Structure formats: C-alpha cells, structure tokens
Amino acid sequence: MPDLLLELFSEEIPARMQAKAADDLRKLVTDKLVAEGLVYDGVKAFATPRRLALTVHGLPARQPDLKDERKGPKVGAPDAAVQGFLKATGLNSLDEAKIQKDPKKGDFYVALIEKTGRPAIDVIAEILPVIVRTFPWPKSMRWGERSAKAGALQWVRPLHSIVATFGMETEEPDVVAFDVAGIKAGQVTRGHRFMAPDEFSVRRFEDYEAKLFDAKVVLDPQRRKDIILADAKELAFAQGFELVEDQVLLDEVSGLVEWPVVLMGSFDKEFLSIPGEVIRATIRNNQKCFVVNDPKSGKLANKFILVANIEATDGGKAIIAGNERVIRARLSDAKFFYDTDLKTKLEDRLPKFEQIVFHEKLGTQAERIARIERLAAEIAPLVGADVEKAKRAARLCKADLLTEVVGEFPEVQGLMGKYYALAQGEDASVAAACEEHYKPVGPTDRVPTDPVSIAVALADKIDTLTGFWSIDEKPTGSKDPYALRRAALGVIRLIVENDIRFPLVSTTSTHFGLVRGSILTVGNRRKVEAAKNAGIDSPHFFGATLTTTRSFAGRQADSSSLDLLDFFADRLKVQLRDQGARHDLVDAVFALEGQDDLLMIVRRVEALGKFLDTDDGKNLLAGTKRASNILAIEEKKDKRKFDGAPDAKLFVADEEKALATAIDQVKTEASAAVAKEDFASAMTAMAKLRPAVDAFFDKVKVNDDNAQVRENRLKLLNEIRAATRAVADFSKIQD
Amino acid sequence: MQSLPPHMRPERSFQGLILTLQRYWADYGCVILQPYDMEVGAGTFHPATTLRALGPKRWNAAYVQPSRRPKDGRYGENPNRLQHYYQFQVILKPSPPDIQDLYLKSLAAIGVDAALHDVRFVEDDWESPTLGAWGLGWECWCDGMEVSQFTYFQQVAGVECAPVAGELTYGLERLAMYVQGVDNVYDLNFNGRDGAEKVTYGDVFLQAEQEYSRHNFEHSDTAMLFEQFKMAEGACKKYLEAGWKDGKREAHLMALPAYDQCIKASHVFNLLDARGVISVTERQSYILRVRELAKACGEAWVHTEAGGA
Structure with a gap:
C-alpha cells in the first residue's frame, strides 16, 4: 500500500501555533482523503519552527469504483422530466436506463451510474493545494512579488517549498504534481538553518525523518521536549541542583528550536535577594530560560538553563556568555525595581489611585478601595476576623499594582504586595491578605483560610459583582469580560469551604447602596467637567436613584441583591454539577422562601441528595x-x-x-x-x-x-x- | 572588511558599526538615505518607510534614524534605556524571497558569526496604533538578546500593502553593546579610538539624556504642547484638503507636507504622555486622532506619483 509524505517548509512559525497547525493539517488531509474514498492505515503530523510535516500510510493506489443507482421518472412521464433525468445522469437515451417494476405506483426508470475510481495520486494532487490555500492559521500574511496581486497566497510566514511524494515502500515514489502560488511540489527540502542549510532529496517518511536528523533537525516535537527535559534535568543534577519544571515553557521552547542544545549559565548571587518568583518571571518571560532549585535550601540557585538551537563551534561558550549578559541586565532591572519599590511604603502609594480610573462609571481605584475597606470591615465580624486588620489589609491590598515590579510582571501582583507589606512590618495576616484576597482564582485554586484574607477576598469580589451589576454589565453567553462568574464562584467557595454563615442578601443590599453612591458621584463629576468645558456654570446634577425592593423572607430586600442572588444560585448549580452533584436539588432548596445562606443551602442539598438515594x-x-x-x-x-x-x-x-x-x-x-x-x-x-x-x-x-x-x-x-x-x-x- | 583599520571595525566603534551596515545595504542596492529631519518615535515614521511602503513601486532604502521616546528617559542612570537612540532601518519592497538570508549576512558583516552564536527568529507581531499599521514577523535574538525587529508590512496608514514590504530595524546601541562586549550603553566606544582620542557614547549623549529627561518629565511646556498638537492636527487636515488637484480626489499634490504635521502631532502627543497629563481615556482618543491623520496621509500618498497613482 502506498504512503503519502507532505512537508510545508516556511520561515519561522510562531511556537504557540505549531501544535495546532500540525493537528489541523492531519485532520484536513485525512478528512478529505476519506471523503474521496481513500481510507488509510495510519497518520502522523509534526511541526518544527520551520516546517509542518505529515505522513499518511497504507493508502490505496486508486479510489474504489463507485456504483450508484439513480431513480428516474415513471415510464411514460412527460418529456421534460425524461430530459432532466438524462441530463442529470449523463445517459444518452432512455435505452441506457433500466426499468424497475412497481405494481403499486407504476414502473419507473433507473439509471445505473458507474464511476471508475481515479488514481489516488491524482486525487491527492487536487486535495493538497486547496488545503494549503485555505489553511486555518490564527493569523496569516502575504509576502513578496506576488502580494501585489489580489488573491495572493496567505501563510503564517512566507512559504518556501513543498515536498509531496506518494508511492510504495519498495518503489521510487512519485511526486504529487501540484503547485501553489508558484511553489511546485517536489521532493527537496533543507536541514537546520545554520548547521545543514543545503538542499537534499527525500523519498518517503522514513528516509525523510532520518535525513532530517542527520541534517540536525529533530522532526517530532515530543522528542524535542523529551531531549530538553532530560538534558536540563541532567545538567542541573550534575551540579547538585534540581530543575524547576515548567510545562508551558517547555512547550514554547521546543517550538523555538529544531535542534535543541541545552546549556547552563549563572548569574551573580547578589540577585538572589530578589524574591524567587520575580527572578523566575524575569528569566522565564523575557529569556525563555528555566531556573533551578538548590535542594538544600529549597530556594532558587544562581543558575539558569537555556535551550539553544545550535551546536556552536566553541561548545556554547559564547552563547552562555551572551545569555548571562542579558540575564544580568534583566535581573539588574528587576533588582532595581524591587529595591526602588521597597523605598516607598504601600500607603504612600495610595493617593495615586485617585488619578486612576477603575471603570468610567464606577469611579477611581481609590473610590473602589474605599468601598472594599468599608465592606471588609462589615464582613470581618461575620468571618471571625479582626476588624482593624481587615480594614488595613483592604486599604493596602491593591497598592502593589503601582510598584515597578508589578508594572513589569503583572503575574506577581498580590505576591509582591505580601513581600512589601512584610518588609514594612505589617501584621502577618494583613500581608497574607495582600496576596490572598485575589483567591480563589477559578474552580481549582486554593481558598484562603486566614479570616483577614477571607474578609478582604469576599469584599473585593462582592464589590466587583455589585459594581458591574449596578451598571448592568452582567455576563451574557460566552462573554464575561469582567470575570464575574469567577468572582461569584470565588464567593461561594470562600463561604462554603470555610463553613461561614453569611447573610448574602443583606450584605449585598448595603453594598449596592454604597456603589450607587459612587456611580452618582462619578456621574456628577463628569457633568461638572463637561459644563466647565462648555462654559456653563451650574449643571443639573443627577439626584439619588430610586432603589427598588422586593419581598424576601418576610421583609423588603433590594431587588438588585435578589437578582445577584439568582446569579449565585446559577453559579452554585454549575459548581455542584461540575462536582457531579445534582443541580436540580439546588433549585429545590432555593425555591424555599428566603434562602441566601450559601452554607446552609449546600448542607441542605447534601442531606437531600443522600436522602433521595435511600x-x-x-x-x-x-x-x-x-x-x-x-x-x-x-x-x-x-x-x-x-x-x-x-x-x-x-x-x-x-x-x-x-x-x-x-x-x-x-x-x-x-x-x-x-x-x-x-x-x-x-x-x-x-x-x-x-x-x-x-x-x-x-x-x-x-x-x-x-x-x-x-x-x-x-x-x-x-x-x-x-x-x-x-x-x-x-x-x-x-x- | 579585513582591510578596515581597527578603529573603523564594527566591533570596535559605534560609528564603524553604522558604516558597515550602510555599506552592506548600499552594496545590495538600497538607496542610503539620511535621517528624517523631524522628531520621530521610530525609524518607521520616516516617510521613506511609512509612505514608500505604500503603492506598487519598487523601493529599497536604508538609513539611520534618531528616535525619540520621551517616556524612556532615565536621567542617564539606566545602562540600557534612553529617550533618544538610533535605529538602523531597512525597507525592501517587494520583500525579496531571501530577505532572511540577507539579514543574517548583514549580521555576519558586523561580526556576528552564526556558527558561534544562537540566532533565532521569535514571533513578534507588530502593530502601530498611531500609524494604523500592522505586520507579522519576529524579534531577532542573538544569544537571548533582541537585536532587531523583522516585519512583513501588511497594512500601513490604513492602506493594504501591495506588494508587501519587508522592514528590518536594528537597535544600534544594543547591537553595538553586544559586539563591543559592553554592559553600559554610555561605555560604548563611539569613534573606535583609544586613550585620549577615544570618544564614548556617554561623552556624546549622557548630558543630553539628563537634560531631556528633566525636560520630558518635569518642565516641558504642556500648554504649548497642547496648542501644538491642535495646530499640527489642523495644519495636516488643511494641507490634505488643499492638496487634492483641482479639488477632485484623483491626484494629490501635498501628501508629504501634510504627513510632516502628522509626525509632529505624534511626537507632541508622546511628550504630553511622558508628562503624565493625558488620562487613560484621553490617551486612546489622542492615538485615534493621530491615526486618522496617518490614514488620510496614506490615502493622499497613493494618489501621488511616487505612491503609484
């Protein structure tokens, strides 16, 4: 049975797109082959920075012959119907049709159409150019002379050559004859950009992969990952360290090299005074290098592991030296940022928040922080937290957003707040809350247990929810730009996993009042500005908005709070469903009057679930x-x-x-x-x-x-x- | 290159590096232009790139462009960041099929041996909101350091590029620091001489960095700048309007002077931004206003002779 080999050779493909591109290529080609009656035994697709490759083996040499019966008009039908039938089936006259007896409805004509299968290679030659032209790259581009004309080929980066061969293992394969935008399919490719740039000819997948390897290209991304991981671990181990594994980085790095060469470099020990997370973020994000731990201290060592794309003639000395210089400069920046940050107390940064808009309708960050502080103070006694500590933590918890380090590496927000809080001698709970008030982020993230963290985390999330609810920015369908679903789930998990009795409706009702006050202030502030610009002295101010209430548990409650409660109920249902529990039981419990105590609701649902199993x-x-x-x-x-x-x-x-x-x-x-x-x-x-x-x-x-x-x-x-x-x-x- | 005296060699002197790149691209057939005589944020703003990238005509050019990023000033205290620096810009239209090789050979010309170093093309999609431009390409890494940007322009000033131009931008200070083996930009040897004859980058630019940082962050006259922005914007629109031949939108006769005002507005905006007097929301609207000017200039340009009309 013949095999197909396809290679699309281009300039460097973004690492993040390679895996999906290989998968798309496999699916697009095999779907088409099967649709054409060309079933196969096996298929594999690969990607490197410069090529997409595909091997399909065990294909038939020809399409199967097709026999098709097409039902026609009744015998004696009008001429128009007969002519239509002949045209559709390609018969010359009714003599070529068969007559099918049907005593009930009357006899009718049947055309027997026989379609002889075509050689597979001809079919493939039609399939492939269409796939190349319509390939689903997330972003594609035009290039060169041909881009002057409409309809020019689009590819992720300029496409240079195509290998397409088809044939039996025992024979010299044929080139699949097609061309795309002037690129003629052939059987010539190239190896590594620097180590083996010359062209060479390939026949089929086996010699293709082997010749590529000789030309310093590891075709299979998984193999490149295995090499990098094993070599990196070994390099670290040989020096008494252990690699800090990082799957996302490994995936990316393996897409940046065709021939991975793992090397180790170092940086000055003085940089270890920077928090490990910042060192790692610097080295990982900017340099795409791994860091290593010292198993004795459990902390980062002053080493990093880089993955080069070349076996350099000096064994990598110049490459290591170059990377060390860049990393030194990056870490100097990071250290400078960190040291600079430590010179300013967190509370001294707060006035700047008055200039930073959180949301145009919800006011500044300073206004938001003030709301969170009030809410945290209100929540504190409910969760067993010290009120003053909760207020302090709420006031400081966003301050690290204005630090240099967080400006450079947004992913360490919160964490840096904790470091800076500890450095200025804040209470341990207050410092912890600076980090933990963002948690839990998503359904699997850790839920904080320190009461101060819980109070501020709840306040932060409830302010977000009530805020966006008030300006009618609720999630719709797949759109949830302010991550409100995640915030609601966070509230649920904080309450339920910490066994907290929480009066949700009365808490949110009070806070809706506060938020509406902010919105009013912001609106009037804008009116004043607009009036000033227009030269008007006294604008009309917005008056207080009316709060609507509905009956809830025998009292009147803020309608928005009750809407928000429905949203919590929905989130809780999703959460329970994801955990394999019955979500209809949530409805059964929420249908009772006045249920807003999430912990009791969950308990009731659990008991009900058990009872219904008996x-x-x-x-x-x-x-x-x-x-x-x-x-x-x-x-x-x-x-x-x-x-x-x-x-x-x-x-x-x-x-x-x-x-x-x-x-x-x-x-x-x-x-x-x-x-x-x-x-x-x-x-x-x-x-x-x-x-x-x-x-x-x-x-x-x-x-x-x-x-x-x-x-x-x-x-x-x-x-x-x-x-x-x-x-x-x-x-x-x-x- | 072997015949070069030591002080002219790219790994010895900053100017030697520039001269080597100029010779290399001159030899390829580029016209070697001089810097545009206005303040710009990057080499891309030079009309030899922004405007010449548009239209069907062949265009190969290379030039050094002093670039100003008022916000990046660090009072001369940061070894890597400058509010004024040099870019070496190459624009090749249409992008030649061997453009990557041409780039790698230019690195070899300045002493970067690809057998010894780890040269990589790492995804970097380029977009300039103020210019209404985007393209796909890479950052070029040498041993982990970004030394150039490489872009296939797809759209500039809101106009589709047909054909596509390839743009190479070398960060000259970085590259020079790399080939000279220097960690602080101000220590770069500028003229390649030693001893009393040696002139460093710091000798030439340190004072300027300090003075301009003061200016950009503390003292620039914002009232004047706000006014200048409005005036440049107004003038740009006026010239664009007046440039249409016989009042018909068929041929344009003043795209270049109009575009100068667009560049002016863009730089004034950058100065205002550095002073922190533009709020987040206003920022977006200023960017949009510059983009509208850039787009109108692009539209005018393609109705000029050089623009292919």
Missing part, C-alpha cells in the same frame, strides 16, 4: 409528586386552592387519620431539626412520612363522592407538600 427518599418523593399532581389537576378543575388545615372530624379512613398524625409529627420534628441546622435528622424525620403516604394512596380514594370529604382529603394532600417544604420544594426535584 428507598424512603425515593418513595416519599414519588408520593409527594403524586400528591402534587393530583392537587394540580383538582385545583385547576375547581379553580381554587386547597389551603388550610384539614378537619379531623371529616376523616373517614384510618389511613387518613394516620397520615394526618404523621404529618403533624414530621412537621414538628423536621422543623425542629432544621432550626438546629441538623438536616440529616430533618431528612430522617421526613422518612417517617413515607409509610403513611404510601398507605394513604394505597387505600384511600381522594375524589370521594362526598364533596366535603373530597375537599378535606385534598387539603391533606396539600399538607404533605407543605410538610416536605420544611426541607425542600420537592416539585423542583427531577425524577
């Missing part, structure tokens, strides 16, 4: 649903509700009486347990309802002929529903 739970759910269904039908029929206590005197059957007794008992027990937040006991109490409900449905006819008895029984059913609502709204639970 037979008692399942049957009680079935019984309750049956009661609800009957009620729904009868309520519709009678156009009334069946509220109110049933009359004991109207009970006829024993099962009726027993059920009423059971309901009373369960209601009392379950409510008492819920009051004690002992949801497991509440569920156990619920379980007692099950035999009475089962017996009732077994023996008692609800729609009794006596209207009074019927009404009384319906009221009893309503009581079942009411009783179960002590733990959840069972009607929201899916079967």
